Amino acid sequence: MVRWEPGAGERLRVAALELYVRQGFEQTTVEEIARSVGLTERTFFRYFADKREVLFDPQNLLQEAFLAGVNAAPPTAAPLEMIASALATSAAFFPDDRRNWSRQRQSVIAANPALKERELLKLATLAAAIAEALRARGVAAQAATLAAESGTTVFGVAFTQWIADGEQRSLAAIEHEVLGELAALTTGLATALDRGPA
Structure with missing residues (x-):
């Protein structure tokens, strides 16, 4: 039985x-x-x-955490502020006691091309869901896609750092730092665009 x-x-x-x-x-x-x-x-x-x-079945829970963060952002929030809220909410999905599990999981995925492909599909599906949630909150389609893709990129960069050997900071702290770097990059680009083409 x-x-x-x-x-x-x-x-x-x-x-x-x-x-x-x-x-x-x-x-x-x-x-x-x-x-x-x-x-x-x-x-x-x-x-x-x-x-x-x-290795992948908690994906729906992670997506739900991201979407809850988007929906929890204030009504006046800009698209990237909604992304910041989503990242903060989803970081709770990765407490420090899950870091070793995540490191081992990632090592298994990195060693198998089919699993790497599945991981990329997971991130693409997540980005599409976030973009849809942003559009539902009134964000224009192109801006929603750019913000969602930026958010999943920030998550991916921060997650890779979080599972690095010797890393002690929380995922939320690392995401905050990476978001700051993204903001600095976009500020520089905005300045260059304001000057117009050379």
Whole structure:
């Protein structure tokens, strides 16, 4: 009989990542993952569509956090202020005690081209959802797309720094710093554009 145990999904997730790190993603089977925590393949598939989803299934929760941040921004907020709100809200999705998990997960993804492609698709899907949320708040289509793409770029740059060896700062602090760098870049560009073409 298949056991439906509390916490089984998280146990499978932890076991899968440990196996992926130790012996490689391609070399790890669903049967091994399930067996390592005393469960069956059938139980695994109740939680995850396939072994990739162990690494990607929280995507909807992350997207919801970003969208909640966009919607929490004040009515008068500019597009990038909404993005700043989204980044701040989503940073709570990555507490410090999740940093080691995220480092290991990223190492598995980096070693597998198909997983890297899936990660890029995840970010593209996130950017599209953020752009749609911005448009729903009255941001013009092109500005919404630029702001959403900028936001996911800031997230990606900050996340890479957050999981770097020796990094101790929170994701929120790093995102704030990267946003500041983006603001400095856009200020310089605005000045150059105001001068007109050479």
